[in-house]
Amino acid sequence: MSSFGTVTIGEAARLSGVSARMVRHYEGLGLLPVVARTESGYRQYGDADIHTLRFIKRSRDLGFSMEEIAELVGLWHNRRRASSNVKRIAQKHLHELEQRIADMQSMRNTLAHLVHCCHGDARPDCPILDDLAAA
Helix, strand or coil: CCCCCCECHHHHHHHHCCCHHHHHHHHHHCCCCCCEECCCCCEEECHHHHHHHHHHHHHHHCCCCHHHHHHHHHHHHCCCCCHHHHHHHHHHHHHHHHHHHHHHHHHHHHHHHHHHHCCCCCCCCCHHHHHHHHC
């Protein structure tokens, strides 16, 4: 990673692809260490902070929860970590994603069937509404 020196929150946000509001949020959650401040109180972010923000962003892009990300950040910074701990978190998340995908495919199939069965004409009969009312 190239060296950015210290940068403002706006520049850290731009370099990491995370909004300034989310940078503050991640700080508040303890995902970032307390950053240095200028005498006038402006936050100053270094290379490690920007790298951590990118790590968090990538983790969010993959759908990890904030709790999982906190655990992953901790493991990432711990050079004595066991990769089995990281794999356990990723496998659990993968299983949850697969379950959500299966649920969504089931919803899609049900809706596709109902749409196919509905004539979509001037008659009041509608299997879509009948199915929704039967629940």
